[in-house]
Amino acid sequence: MILLFTDFGVEGPYVGQIKAVLAKRLPGQPVVDLMHDAPRFRPIEAGQLLAHLLEDVPVGSSLVCVVDPGVGGARRPLLMEADGRFFSGPDNGLLVEVARAARSLRCHEILWRPKRLSSSFHGRDIFAPALASQIAGKPIKQRQIASDSLVGWDDPADPARIIYIDGFGNLMTGLDDAMMEGVRVLKVGRRKISRARxxxxxxxxxxxxxxxxxxxxxxxVNQGSAAELLGMQVGSGVTLS
Amino acid sequence: MILLFTDFGVEGPYVGQIKAVLAKRLPGQPVVDLMHDAPRFRPIEAGQLLAHLLEDVPVGSSLVCVVDPGVGGARRPLLMEADGRFFSGPDNGLLVEVARAARSLRCHEILWRPKRLSSSFHGRDIFAPALASQIAGKPIKQRQIASDSLVGWDDPADPARIIYIDGFGNLMTGLDDAMMEGVRVLKVGRRKISRARxxxxxxxxxxxxxxxxxxxxxxxVNQGSAAELLGMQVGSGVTLS
Amino acid sequence: MILLFTDFGVEGPYVGQIKAVLAKRLPGQPVVDLMHDAPRFRPIEAGQLLAHLLEDVPVGSSLVCVVDPGVGGARRPLLMEADGRFFSGPDNGLLVEVARAARSLRCHEILWRPKRLSSSFHGRDIFAPALASQIAGKPIKQRQIASDSLVGWDDPADPARIIYIDGFGNLMTGLDDAMMEGVRVLKVGRRKISRARxxxxxxxxxxxxxxxxxxxxxxxVNQGSAAELLGMQVGSGVTLS
Structure with missing residues (x-):
């Protein structure tokens, strides 16, 4: 199974083109849209979200991950194996949370370049075909790199921030159960926010x-939008108290 | 084939998580998005719509159906076989129109609970895995219940209402051909609406x-939005005359 | 592989119904959403876009193509084979750019009509089942027609126009590299627009x-919407200078 995790949105021909590329190289391989509204232009927060979504993703799966504001620039394209799952995507912090959490990890820089290489759509031109070739047992040209050379490796993302805002305006943070021990109230600016089940x-x-x-x-907000009420955006911080 | 019928919207990681859960348990089984903008928080109207969509759904198919404002509360989770199609979803009126229309029907309450059970996402945690186990021939713990114990069984939904509003603002009612015999005009408030082909x-x-x-x-409305013009919402009634 | 190219949008039960129809007739056949926001009501521009998307579509694939403002009227339903790809859709200009570009081409009018034929949804009722029957080796009733009888055959679409506006407000034209030789500036009204990489x-x-x-x-527009800034729509022209 291949899963797609992007910020392309569900409109436009972009997701369809990636699926066509995958189908051409891996006929019959199922492709699942994990999500296409990952935080746009925000690879760090998107990567925090991605790491939390993996619990439902079967080991052995492959993921094409694209939140890539630096497309066409100098950032490295990656192939990565983390705990038995395979990833392709840009080396811009998007995959680093997954990498840091992995017990087993191997990172490669994709050296192969296709004949047709647009400057704005490496998901279609590099990440999807490179992963497909890997799956098909015909790996493209690459070289192993040290995991601590990944962008963001030495700079763990702060979990006390908004990492995703859903269609209802709910504000998802990177904070989990363990981090909330003893905490009863979140603060956003001067506003105190209590817990409900x-x-x-x-x-x-x-x-x-x-x-x-x-x-x-x-x-x-019950039947309302927390994003509107608080005026928060992806990346905004919250305080524990 | 498994079909998904939900009010999750096409944004967010929710549909993708359900698909990942299904793929983990039923590798290779095709999953089709029947729709993800079923009337939000309105299981009755969503169920009326669902019943009318089944004509195109092959017998032998399975459907994960989630419009579930009472998630986390006391409503029963259901597995249901109706005329050779298999359904999982909440017992809140969503499946009752399908049940009432069926010539053959068997209803079960899902008793099984997963180790990870969130209070807000039973589609991922209960409905999808329970149906997948059923399909895989490893049914989870359940007990047969009387069909007339389904929520809404004794209270047929009124078809003379708006059951869905599409992206163009068109207002779909539950009224069919047979119900319109002799009717030429619909009334909404004081406005009379005539038929066109x-x-x-x-x-x-x-x-x-x-x-x-x-x-x-x-x-x-030709090149306009009937929903805006009439100020109607899902659940609003119309009059036949 | 079957691909869907429509203007239905991603909301509503319409795409899901087409997929159910295809799955009923071709169990296990993968179906890919190429796009569902092709320019609405604009078959000419949608067809220009479609022609440019085919590079990624494997030879041997089949496409259900529906941008069909004349549905229910007199326009002919088509089956077409162009360079080893198979298409079904209305004869309203949507498929003519693909046809004109093909080295090998065969066009048929679909004569078959299903028992259930709605006046508003020929994608579900005619185009999908006709193509599915073709793929299954049980072609429905049809007759070969001359390719130069296709709507628009003698009237090539102007490439110097907006053919698609994406979710960011970027304005895609039908102009390609060869057409831009010697051109440095595009003009929209009095505004001059220069190139960047x-x-x-x-x-x-x-x-x-x-x-x-x-x-x-x-x-x-970098971090803005060109569609808003210029007030342009699909079909608007640009000038080369």
Whole structure:
């Protein structure tokens, strides 16, 4: 199984082109849209989210990961094996959280370049075909690199930030259960936000935090938009108290 | 084939997580997005729509159905076989229209609970894995229940209501051909709406009703939005005259 | 592999119904969403875009193509083989650019009509099942037609126009490398637009054109919307100078 994790959005021909490229090289291989609204232009936060999504991704799967504001520039293209899952994507911090959490890890820089190489769509031109070749047992030209050479390796991402805002305006942070021990209240600016177990527990319009389905702290407003109410964006910080 | 019918929207990691769960348990099984903008928080209307979509769904298919505002609460999780199709979803009225229309029907309450059970995402945690286990021939713990114990069994949904609003603002009702015998005009408030066969038959900006591709009465404005013009929402009633 | 190219949008049950129809007739056949936001109601421009997307589509693939404002009217339904790829769709200009570019081409009018034939959804009722039958080796009733009888055959589409606007507001034209020889500046009204190689090369808010990942001239604003800035729509013309 191949999964796609991108910030392309669901509109446009971009996801379809990647799927066509994969199908050409791996006929019959199932391709799953993991998500296409990963935080746009924000590889660090997108990578934090990706790391938390892997629990549901079967070992042996492959993922094409593209949040790549530096496409066409000098950043390295990567192939990576982490705990039995295979990744391709840019070396810009997107894959580093997955790498740091892995017990077994091997990183390669993709040296191969295709005949047709656009300056704006390496998902189609490099990441998808390189991963497909790997899966097909015909690896393209690459060289092993040290994992601690990955962008962001020495600079762990702060979990006390918004890493994703969903269609309801719920604010997902990188904070998990263990980090919240002893914490009862989140602070955003001067506003204090208390915990509830579910949406049902609070009044309409009330703001609260809870552990979402990924086990992460999420700030929500019952039948409203926390993003609007707080004016927060992906990358904004929260305070524990 | 497994089909997904949800109100999750196409954004976010939610649909992707369900697909990953299904792929883990049923490698190679094709999964089709039937729709992900079923009426949000409105299981009754979503269920009316679902019942009308089944004509195109092959017998033998399985459907994960999630419109579940009571997730995390006390509502029963269901497995259901109706006329050779298999369903999993909440017992909140979502599946009752399908059940009532079935010639052959068997209903079970899912008793099994997974180790990881979030309070907000039973589609991933219960409905998808329970259905997948069933398909794989390893049914999870369940008990048969009487079909007339389903929520809504004794309270058929009114078809003279808006059950879905599409991206164009067209208003789909639950009314079909047989119910419209002798009816020429629909009334919404004081406004009278006449029938046309197609969009081409009416002037730009004119409102009309017609039988849509599901065979249902749909109110539309040629090159406009009936939803905006009439200020109607899912659940709003119409009058036949 | 079957690919879908439509203007249905990703919302609603429409794409799901087509997939269910295909799965019923061709179990196990992979179906890929090439795109579902082809220019709405604009078969000519959609067809220009489609022709440029084929480079990534494997020979031997089949495509259901639906941008069909005349659905329910008199336009002919087509089956077409062009350079080893198979297409079904309306004869309204949508497929003519592909046809004109083909080295080998065979065109048929679909004469078969299904028992259930809605007036608004021939993608589900005619185009998908006709193509599926063809693939399954059980072709439906059809007759060969001359390729020069296709709508638009004698009236090549002007490439110096906007053929697609993506979610960022980037304006894709039908102009390619060869057509731009000696051209340095595009003109839209009185505004002159210069070329850049990538987004990085220009200042925030600046407008420019570049060769996009399909090899086509695209007008963009760095971190802004060219569509908004210029007030252009699909079909609007540009001038080379």
């Amino acid at each position: 579910t949406f049902d527990e609070v009044q309409e319009g009330a703001i609260f935090w809870y552990f979402n389905s990924l086990g992460l702290v999420e700030i929500a | 197609t969009f081409d038959e009416v002037q730009e900006g004119a409102i009309f009703w017609y039988f849509n591709s599901l065979g249902l009465v749909e109110i539309a | 990538t987004f990085d090369e220009v200042q925030e808010g600046a407008i420019f054109w570049y060769f996009n990942s399909l090899g086509l001239v695209e007008i963009a």
